[in-house]
Amino acid sequence: QKEVEQNSGPLSVPEGAIASLNCTYSDRGSQSFFWYRQYSGKSPELIMSIYSNGDKEDGRFTAQLNKASQYVSLLIRDSQPSDSATYLCAVNLRSGNTPLVFGKGTRLSVIA
Amino acid sequence: DAGVTQSPTHLIKTRGQQVTLRCSPKSGHDTVSWYQQALGQGPQFIFQYYEEEERQRGNFPDRFSGHQFPNYSSELNVNALLLGDSALYLCASSFRGTGLTYEQYFGPGTRLTVT
Numbered sequence: 001q002k003e004v005e006q007n008s009g010p011l012s013v014p015e016g017a018i019a020s021l022n023c024t025y026s027d028r029g030s031q032s033f034f035w036y037r038q039y040s041g042k043s044p045e046l047i048m049s050i051y052s053n054g055d056k057e058d059g060r061f062t063a064q065l066n067k068a069s070q071y072v073s074l075l076i077r078d079s080q081p082s083d084s085a086t087y088l089c090a091v092n093l094r095s096g097n098t099p100l101v102f103g104k105g106t107r108l109s110v111i112a
Numbered sequence: 113d114a115g116v117t118q119s120p121t122h123l124i125k126t127r128g129q130q131v132t133l134r135c136s137p138k139s140g141h142d143t144v145s146w147y148q149q150a151l152g153q154g155p156q157f158i159f160q161y162y163e164e165e166e167r168q169r170g171n172f173p174d175r176f177s178g179h180q181f182p183n184y185s186s187e188l189n190v191n192a193l194l195l196g197d198s199a200l201y202l203c204a205s206s207f208r209g210t211g212l213t214y215e216q217y218f219g220p221g222t223r224l225t226v227t
Binding site: 004032034036042043044045046049088090092098099100101102103104105 | 145147152153154155156157160168170200202204214215216217218219220221
């Protein structure tokens with residue numbers, strides 16, 4: 001059973017702080033890793049993708065991947081109340097156009 | 113640049129009925145994947161269509177079927193609806209190019225309620 005695990009939260013951080021979201025996956029053959037943001041009642045929105053070990057930064061978001069530890073994380077710097085949402089970690093098991101396996105998501109609440 | 117579109121937005125059906133959901137992929141994309149998202153869960157993969165054929169399928173019964181048209185749009189059909197089919201149905205589009213990775217972009221979803 002190929003799994004993606006996330007802490008369901010809620011994770012509460014004050015406005016302006018760094019939010020750290022974590023994800024582990026079970027299949028060592030996983031190739032591609034994605035973070036989606038989902039506001040309540042809406043569909044998931046792709047915010048970050050990462051494919052090789054290390055860090056990838058995009059604006060206030062940094063994705064970190066450690067394939068040896070089977071661990072991927074998302075850091076949100078200078079958190080804003082508008083960042084309050086559920087963050088879904090998704091993994092491609094093979095390269096190419098393969099199905100995404102999702103975690104259950106972590107609910108983030110940024111307190112003003 | 114048109115994003116992924118889905119219709120209808122909401123749907124209420126009775127147990128035993130059949131439903132058809134529709135999706136048009138993002139401009140330039142040729143692959144459509146369908147996911148089911150129950151409340152409080154992550155999306156679960158149903159199946160994927162490319163070149164008008166079902167290429168991959170998740171762990172869903174054959175009550176779930178689909179189709180892809182020459183213009184890359186797709187339909188998801190569910191027969192003999194059960195209460196447990198109530199969920200948000202998501203269509204994701206991607207481009208089956210020559211790269212190693214394929215980012216999938218979701219449409220707004222169809223909220224199906226079975227009573």
